[in-house]
Amino acid sequence: MSSLFPTYQRWELSAKSAKGCTLVDTNGKEYLDFVGGIAVCNLGHCHPNVVDALVKQAETLWHVSNLFQIEGQEKAASVLAEQSSGDYVFFCNSGTEANEAAIKLARKHTGKNHIISLANSFHGRTLGSMAATGQSKIHEGFGTMLPSFTYAKLNDIQSVQEQISSETAAIMIEVVQGEGGVRSIDQTFATQLKELCEEHELLLIVDEVQTGIGRTGKRFGYEHFHLSPDIITVAKGLGNGFPVGAMIGKEHLKAAFQPGSHGSTFGGNPLAMAVVNAVLETVFDESFLAQVEEKGKKFQGYLQEALQQSAAVKEIRSLGLITGIECHEPVAAFITKARELGLLVLPAGPNVIRILPPLVVTEEELQQAANILAQVVGHTTATVH
Ligand code: PMP
Numbered sequence: 001m002s003s004l005f006p007t008y009q010r011w012e013l014s015a016k017s018a019k020g021c022t023l024v025d026t027n028g029k030e031y032l033d034f035v036g037g038i039a040v041c042n043l044g045h046c047h048p049n050v051v052d053a054l055v056k057q058a059e060t061l062w063h064v065s066n067l068f069q070i071e072g073q074e075k076a077a078s079v080l081a082e083q084s085s086g087d088y089v090f091f092c093n094s095g096t097e098a099n100e101a102a103i104k105l106a107r108k109h110t111g112k113n114h115i116i117s118l119a120n121s122f123h124g125r126t127l128g129s130m131a132a133t134g135q136s137k138i139h140e141g142f143g144t145m146l147p148s149f150t151y152a153k154l155n156d157i158q159s160v161q162e163q164i165s166s167e168t169a170a171i172m173i174e175v176v177q178g179e180g181g182v183r184s185i186d187q188t189f190a191t192q193l194k195e196l197c198e199e200h201e202l203l204l205i206v207d208e209v210q211t212g213i214g215r216t217g218k219r220f221g222y223e224h225f226h227l228s229p230d231i232i233t234v235a236k237g238l239g240n241g242f243p244v245g246a247m248i249g250k251e252h253l254k255a256a257f258q259p260g261s262h263g264s265t266f267g268g269n270p271l272a273m274a275v276v277n278a279v280l281e282t283v284f285d286e287s288f289l290a291q292v293e294e295k296g297k298k299f300q301g302y303l304q305e306a307l308q309q310s311a312a313v314k315e316i317r318s319l320g321l322i323t324g325i326e327c328h329e330p331v332a333a334f335i336t337k338a339r340e341l342g343l344l345v346l347p348a349g350p351n352v353i354r355i356l357p358p359l360v361v362t363e364e365e366l367q368q369a370a371n372i373l374a375q376v377v378g379h380t381t382a383t384v385h
Helices: 048-058 071-083 095-110 127-132 157-163 187-200 221-225 251-256 270-283 286-307 332-340 363-377
Strands: 015-019 022-025 030-033 088-092 114-118 149-152 168-173 203-207 231-234 245-249 313-319 322-327 352-355
Touching: 030 363, 048 270, 071 088, 071 245, 071 270, 088 095, 088 251, 095 127, 095 168, 095 203, 095 231, 095 245, 095 251, 149 157, 157 187, 168 187, 187 203, 187 221, 270 286, 286 313, 286 322, 286 363, 322 363, 332 352, 332 363, 352 363
Parallel strands: 114 149, 114 168, 168 203, 203 231
Antiparallel strands: 015 022, 022 030, 088 245, 231 245, 313 322, 322 352
């Protein structure tokens, strides 16, 4: 009998150790970990640079984040500010918290409450970020949501426009809806959103928790769409598996947050910052990012080839190394079968298989995964070479 709240439907897999893209269970079975990318996406499991940085820091100083000058925090903030459209950074411990900080900053700066987010979006599980989430199944049973969110349709600018009022503070989007089925915004929508924000003086908040820090082959996913968000949130890949998040905001928002406005005991603590600096040094490198983009394209090709015969597959969508295979039927059984064959993948809604390999994945590993997926979804044994 477990003493844990049954909040998760866990797999019958007891993880023991992991290295690179491979995870090993307590029976010694090895899996290609193509869900690892959701949290340890950048450098794979137990990357020596990250381990070294963490161990060195663990031997030197662990403390709270908010009392002292912390060199690592200043350094990580300056890198994030330099490499993004933002100028100032607030560190926290998760994606949800980064979105809470974004919502609070947008409200405080504008003095307005209303935020338009998108149907089918996912922004987190705390009361604010849950209200921002455009999925009623996430809200169910938890009583009244923050009333100040409305949800527009993805890639439908008229639907956004109709919801704007004098009380609107911001528009909040993911450039690729991860939990929502690996669905991307399109360039027309992005351009029109930008124009709407300018016209109505609305803040643009981009949740890059799943797409940021190299996942799509760019530092941040919004770069693909030539956006310049006022607020960006990141987490997951920022810590390569270590719990950390960040909210990055433009210069004009700085004054809204003063000492006492917002805070976190551990957000930006020395251990987290040692990891973040090691991650950013490697990922924010042009040749590393170019490889991600290249591998993403190759993987898309392998999947097209491996799954072309499959009647189950409706569409394969990807941006860099975030990939969704939409099927005509529920994918739960495919995901279990893939695991039996040694490949870990996730669902994104009932009909989409979501694939997020670590960014250091090799071409051979991508081919191997495509071949396993062909066996699972394709009902064939086609082999990709
Ligand atoms: N935003 C997005 C886009 C996410 O995908 C997630 C997690 N799936 C979150 C926010 C919440 O992040 P966390 O679980 O770190 O709180």
